[in-house]
Amino acid sequence: MLRMTLAVFRKDMTLTLLRGNGLAQALLLGLLLVFVFSLSQGIGENLSPRNAAAVFWLSSAFCQVLIFNQLYALEEVNNSRLGLLLVPQPLQAVWLGKALAGFVLLLLAQCVFAPATIVFLGQSLSGHPGPAASILLLTDAGMCALGSLLGALAQSQTARESLLGVVLFPLLTPLLLAGTGVCAQALGGASGEADAWIGVAAAFDAIFLAAGLLLFSFLYTGDE
Amino acid sequence: MLELDCVSRFYGHNLVFKDISCAFAGGGITLLLGHNGAGKSTLLRIMAGLTRPSSGTARFTAPSPKIGYLAHSTFIYPALTALENLRFWHQAHCLDKSHDLFKALERVNLTARAHDRAGTFSRGMAQRLNLARILLLEPDILLLDEPGAGLDTASQALLRKEMLDARIRGACIILVSHNIAHDAPLADRILLLEKGGLAYDGSPAFFSAPEVQACCA
Numbered sequence: 090m091l092r093m094t095l096a097v098f099r100k101d102m103t104l105t106l107l108r109g110n111g112l113a114q115a116l117l118l119g120l121l122l123v124f125v126f127s128l129s130q131g132i133g134e135n136l137s138p139r140n141a142a143a144v145f146w147l148s149s150a151f152c153q154v155l156i157f158n159q160l161y162a163l164e165e166v167n168n169s170r171l172g173l174l175l176v177p178q179p180l181q182a183v184w185l186g187k188a189l190a191g192f193v194l195l196l197l198a199q200c201v202f203a204p205a206t207i208v209f210l211g212q213s214l215s216g217h218p219g220p221a222a223s224i225l226l227l228t229d230a231g232m233c234a235l236g237s238l239l240g241a242l243a244q245s246q247t248a249r250e251s252l253l254g255v256v257l258f259p260l261l262t263p264l265l266l267a268g269t270g271v272c273a274q275a276l277g278g279a280s281g282e283a284d285a286w287i288g289v290a291a292a293f294d295a296i297f298l299a300a301g302l303l304l305f306s307f308l309y310t311g312d313e
Numbered sequence: 314m315l316e317l318d319c320v321s322r323f324y325g326h327n328l329v330f331k332d333i334s335c336a337f338a339g340g341g342i343t344l345l346l347g348h349n350g351a352g353k354s355t356l357l358r359i360m361a362g363l364t365r366p367s368s369g370t371a372r373f374t375a376p377s378p379k380i381g382y383l384a385h386s387t388f389i390y391p392a393l394t395a396l397e398n399l400r401f402w403h404q405a406h407c408l409d410k411s412h413d414l415f416k417a418l419e420r421v422n423l424t425a426r427a428h429d430r431a432g433t434f435s436r437g438m439a440q441r442l443n444l445a446r447i448l449l450l451e452p453d454i455l456l457l458d459e460p461g462a463g464l465d466t467a468s469q470a471l472l473r474k475e476m477l478d479a480r481i482r483g484a485c486i487i488l489v490s491h492n493i494a495h496d497a498p499l500a501d502r503i504l505l506l507e508k509g510g511l512a513y514d515g516s517p518a519f520f521s522a523p524e525v526q527a528c529c530a
Contacts, residue, residue, distance in 0.1 A: 096404035100390065100397075108392035167439075168386030171363055172446075175382055176405050 090185075093178040097186025101160055105194060112194055115155035119148035119202050127209035135211035138278035142269045145199075145206045146228070149268075150261060152198045153191065153232050157240035160187045165244065174310060184305035188237035195229050212276045220283040221275030227290040228268040234297040235260055241309040263293050314339050314378060314485045315360060315454055320369035322355055329355050330509050332369070339375075339453065342476060342486040342499050344517070347506035353489045354384070356506065357456050360487065373454075381452030383460045387443040391432030395423055395442050398431050402446045417445040421471060436463040444472060455479050455486045461495070473499065 105112065126144045130136060136144070164170040173183055206212060239257050267286040274280050315337040322329040329352035337343060347353045358364040359371050361382045389398055399414045418424050421441040426434070431442060440463060447455070455476070461469045476486055476499065490496040497503070503520045505513035513520060 092407045093405045096401055099404075100393070100401045103397070104390065104392050163390065166391060167389045169388045169390060171382070171384075171386060172388035172402065173405070174363060175361060175380055177377060177379065178405070178407060 090179050090182045093176060093182035094186040094189070097173075097183055098189045101163065101187060101190035102193065104163055105159070105190065112156070112198060115152040115159075115194075116198055116201055118155060119152040119198060120205055122148045122151060123202060123205045123209050130211070137273075138212060138216075138276035139269065139273040141206055141210040141212045141276055142272035142278070143265075144210060145202055145272060146265045146268045148202045148206075149195065149199055149229075150232070150258065150265060152202070153195055153236050154257060156191050156194050156198075157187070157236040158243070160190060160237075161240040161244040170244075170309075180306040180309055181302050183309065184237050184241065184301050187240065188233045188301065191236055191240075192229055192233040195233060199225065199229070207276075214275060215277035216275040216280065218275050220287065221272050223287055224268050224271035224283075224290055227287060227294055228264045231264045231290060231294040231297050232261060234294065234301045238297070238301045238305055238308065241305060260297075264290055267293075314373065314375050316370075316372055316374055317356075317360070318370045318372075320356070320359060320366045320371055322352060322359065322364070323367045328509050330506060330511075333506075333511050334369075335504065335511065335514055336374075337454075337485045337487060339483045339485045340480060341501040342480055342488060343502045343504060344493075344496055344500035345487060345489045345504045345506065346491075346493065351506040352509075353506055354458050357382075357384075357458050357487065357489055360454075361456050375453060378453035379450050381447040381450050381455045382458075383440075383443060383447055383456070384458035385462065387439045388446065389431045389434075389439050389442055392430060394428050394430055395434070395445075396427045398442060399445060399449065403449055406450060408449060412449055414449075417449050418442075420448055420475075421445045422467075437465050437468050440464055441468055441471070444475065448475060451482070452479070453484055455484050457486065457488045457490075459489055459491065461490065461492060469495075 123144055126136065164173060174180070207214070235257065242256070267290040270286045271283050274283055317333050317335050320333045321331040333356065345353050345356065355364060359366050361380055362371070363382075390401070393401065395418060396414060399417060403412060403414060415424060415427065418427050421444050423438065423441055423445065426438070431439060434442065440460070457476070460472055464472065476488070479486055488496060488500070497517050500517050503513060503515065503517050504511060
């Protein structure tokens, strides 16, 4: 299973980063969100750290939807999905490979969103970055586990973008709350409860990982 | 190697076929015939495990057989090179690392285009690359859904040679085709799907000319 996971991961990274199926659209959407929120500030005003962190995670969530739509669309070009279904390996390898690829792509996008949030929304890294880094990885892991699962569900639907968004965002709420709460502290917001939020994120990661392992093969196999 | 037991398939309320029962052994080529819409491709997908039958069962009698499925879709990533495409499927199938990918490309006359993106290939070349993917697998069951469509004469000859090699290797080959004149001489057995059922199951020798004409009509 591991070899197939790595094969899917490598193929998706090659196609996304090197072969023109790039991150540009997802990055632009995220950056646009940060920029539009920066327009809501008057001259000399700054967004509160909590609001700025919320904007950062909102950008990440929208970016993630586009990333997983694109990753699963790669399999639809010449019906490669059928080829993957015929591989005598657990189908969860596809879910895991795509979740890993999405995780790396989302982290790359956040490397752009984070400085943009600081610059456009007038923030500074005055808090402890340690918990923020932990919550970033934990929240991204949960978002990608769920995104990879629901990306497979949405792929067979006509209104795939809207369906993915509609189903995904309510389920992501606990992770986004945790990410916003801890990242706000890194931006100089009121400190406290970081450990509790990290616990919440870890718990939802476990739920989404288990859901992915259990449900993916049912969703991806589909049947007409 | 493969058994179908009372397999039926409906799309909504529309019956495609009903109560198809037959068994397939290794080392033979079965030609699956029928009019458009008779359910040949659907039956092949059921055999591959890609579509569930509405009732009945399709099961493999051999443990974990390797299945090769060649259809209209080429399963190729256009932005990857021919070699990268093969490498991906090789890794995904967890095949032995000793497989020589270049040799597989050589078998389908694509060595010179190994580093070209598959998106620049013609339909025939893409199908040959798809064939190279199948050859890597050395499948026990080879399911071919009109594999000759869009192929030039040389590529069709290549496909024919690979089918015969697979038969010698002991593979079970099931071929859907409308080109009866071309493919019937290869077949050890003919199945005719008609009017929602199996109208003929037997040797090509007893598959009489009027029936062939009716099937071709």
